[in-house]
Amino acid sequence: MPLLDVGIIAMEVYIPSQYVEQSELETFDGVDAGKYTIGLGQARMGFCTDREDINSLCLTVVQRLMERNCLSYDSIGRLEVGTETIIDKSKSVKTVLMQLFEESGNTDVEGIDTTNACYGGTAALFNAVNWVESSSWDGRYALVVSGDIAVYATGGARPTGGAGAVAMLVGPNAPLAFDRGLRGTHMQHAYDFYKPDMVSEYPVVDGKLSIQCYLSALDRCYAVYRNKINAQWQREGVDKRFNLEDFGYMIFHSPYCKLVQKSLARLLLNDFLSHPNPNTDSGLYSGLEAFRDVKAEDTYFDRDVEKAFLKASAQMFEQKTKASLLVSNQNGNMYTPSVYGCLASVLAQHTAQQLAGQRVGVFSYGSGFAATLYSIRITQDATPDSALEKLVASLSDLQARLDSRMKVSPAVFAENMKLREKTHHLANYVPQSSVEELFPGTWYLTRVDEKHRRQYSRRSLNDDAPLEAGLVTSTTTNEHIPSPAKKIPRMPATTAGPAVVSMTNGDH
Numbered sequence: 001m002p003l004l005d006v007g008i009i010a011m012e013v014y015i016p017s018q019y020v021e022q023s024e025l026e027t028f029d030g031v032d033a034g035k036y037t038i039g040l041g042q043a044r045m046g047f048c049t050d051r052e053d054i055n056s057l058c059l060t061v062v063q064r065l066m067e068r069n070c071l072s073y074d075s076i077g078r079l080e081v082g083t084e085t086i087i088d089k090s091k092s093v094k095t096v097l098m099q100l101f102e103e104s105g106n107t108d109v110e111g112i113d114t115t116n117a118c119y120g121g122t123a124a125l126f127n128a129v130n131w132v133e134s135s136s137w138d139g140r141y142a143l144v145v146s147g148d149i150a151v152y153a154t155g156g157a158r159p160t161g162g163a164g165a166v167a168m169l170v171g172p173n174a175p176l177a178f179d180r181g182l183r184g185t186h187m188q189h190a191y192d193f194y195k196p197d198m199v200s201e202y203p204v205v206d207g208k209l210s211i212q213c214y215l216s217a218l219d220r221c222y223a224v225y226r227n228k229i230n231a232q233w234q235r236e237g238v239d240k241r242f243n244l245e246d247f248g249y250m251i252f253h254s255p256y257c258k259l260v261q262k263s264l265a266r267l268l269l270n271d272f273l274s275h276p277n278p279n280t281d282s283g284l285y286s287g288l289e290a291f292r293d294v295k296a297e298d299t300y301f302d303r304d305v306e307k308a309f310l311k312a313s314a315q316m317f318e319q320k321t322k323a324s325l326l327v328s329n330q331n332g333n334m335y336t337p338s339v340y341g342c343l344a345s346v347l348a349q350h351t352a353q354q355l356a357g358q359r360v361g362v363f364s365y366g367s368g369f370a371a372t373l374y375s376i377r378i379t380q381d382a383t384p385d386s387a388l389e390k391l392v393a394s395l396s397d398l399q400a401r402l403d404s405r406m407k408v409s410p411a412v413f414a415e416n417m418k419l420r421e422k423t424h425h426l427a428n429y430v431p432q433s434s435v436e437e438l439f440p441g442t443w444y445l446t447r448v449d450e451k452h453r454r455q456y457s458r459r460s461l462n463d464d465a466p467l468e469a470g471l472v473t474s475t476t477t478n479e480h481i482p483s484p485a486k487k488i489p490r491m492p493a494t495t496a497g498p499a500v501v502s503m504t505n506g507d508h
Contacts (some may be wrong), residue, residue: 121146162332290472
C-alpha cells in the first residue's frame with residue numbers, strides 16, 4: 001500500500017545579509033530609470049562576499065532547519081543537494097554537509113548532488129519523494145537542500161543575480177503533499193544559458209533564446225499536466241476540464257519577477273487556445289477573439305498577445321501568484337532555490353486557514369534545458385498545533401528577515417563582485433571580507449589551504465557573543481517533529497566532547 005501524503009513537512013530559507021537597491025544600481029550602471037525595477041520587476045538583490053560559498057550556504061540552511069525544528073541528525077536517511085554552483089568537479093556539497101552529522105554518529109545517509117542549471121533542486125526533491133514512496137525507504141526523513149550564488153559579468157544580466165538556499169524536510173503525512181502521477185515534464189537540448197568556463201562563476205547567456213526556451217517549456221509542461229489530471233479526473237468520474245482557475249496558487253521559477261507575470265498570462269493563453277468554445281463577449285476571455293487562431297509557438301515575443309493576456313490575467317495574478325514573488329523581488333534569482341523561495345513566500349504571507357485545502361501549481365525550469373510543472377496539495381488540517389500551522393509559523397518572520405539585511409552601495413557591491421572574480425578558485429587564500437555583517441548562526445569560509453581544502457566556522461547564534469566556530473547545538477535534542485517511523489532503530493549519539501573548532505571540505 002503506498003504511503004499517504006508524501007511531501008514537504010518543514011522548510012527553511014537562508015538569504016545573505018547584504019543587498020543592493022536595484023534603483024541605485026540603475027543610476028550606477030547609467031541605464032534608464034525603471035529598467036531594472038519596472039522592466040525586470042526587481043527591487044533589491046542579495047549577494048555574497050568572499051566569506052560565503054555554496055558549502056557555507058548549505059551548512060547554514062541545514063543546521064538552521066534542524067535547530068528550529070528540534071530534529072536529531074540520526075532521523076535523516078537521505079540528504080540530496082541541488083545546485084549549479086560548482087566549486088569542485090568531484091567532491092559533492094552533500095559530503096561537506098555530512099560534517100554536521102558527525103556528533104550523531106549517523107553516516108547511513110543516501111543521496112548526493114544533482115545538477116542542471118536551476119532545475120537541480122526540483123530533481124533532488126523528486127528523488128527524495130520517490131525514495132520515501134519506494135521499497136528502499138527505511139522510515140526516516142529525507143532532507144533536500146537547494147542553494148546557489150547567481151552572479152553575472154558586468155552588463156545587462158547582472159541585475160538578475162541573487163543568492164540563497166532553501167532546505168526542505170520530506171516525509172509522509174506532510175502538510176504539503178505531492179499530487180501522485182501529476183507531473184508534466186519537458187526536456188530538450190539548447191544552449192540558452194550554460195557555464196563552460198571552469199574557472200569563472202559567470203555563465204554564457206543567450207537572453208532571447210532563454211526566454212523562448214522557458215516559455216516553450218511552460219507550454220509543453222502545462223499541456224502534459226492538463227492531460228494527466230484530466231485523465232485522472234475522468235477515471236474518478238469528475239465531469240470537468242482542468243484550467244488555471246483550479247490552482248489556488250501558481251508559482252514559477254523566477255529569473256526576474258516580470259517574466260513570472262508574463263508566464264501566468266501565458267498559461268491563460270494556453271487555456272484560451274485549448275478551450276473548445278470560449279466566451280469572448282464577457283468574463284475572463286472578453287475581447288480576446290482576435291487571438292483565437294494564433295499558434296502558441298509563434299507568440300513568444302508577440303507584444304499584442306502578451307499585452308492582451310497580461311491584462312486578462314491581471315486579477316488572477318494578484319490572487320494566485322503575486323504573493324509568491326516576495327523573496328524574488330527583494331533578493332533576486334537564487335537559481336535552484338528560486339521556485340522554493342516562491343513557495344516559502346506564499347506560506348509566509350497567508351494563514352494556515354487561508355492555505356488549507358488549496359492546490360499549488362509549481363513550474364520549475366533549468367536552462368539547457370529541463371522543466372516540470374507539478375502540483376502540491378495543502379492539507380485541510382489548519383488546527384492549532386497542526387503540521388501546517390507549525391510550517392506557516394516557522395516562515396512567518398520571512399519579511400522581517402528581509403528587512404533586517406544591510407543595504408550597501410552599488411560601488412561596494414561592484415567591489416565585492418571584482419573580489420569574487422579574482423579569488424573564486426584561489427588556493428592558499430584567506431577571505432578578506434568582514435564576518436561582522438553576517439547573520440547570527442551563519443557558516444562562513446575561514447581559509448582555503450594550498451591543496452584547495454576549504455575550512456569553515458560558524459557565527460554565534462547569540463548576537464552579543466564573540467564569533468564562535470563549530471557546532472553550537474547538540475544533535476541529541478528531543479525532536480519537535482517525530483520521525484515518521486519510530487520503529488526504525490536510531491544510531492546512538494556519540495559521547496559529547498569539546499566543540500568542533502572548524503569544518504573543512506575534506507581531504508582527497
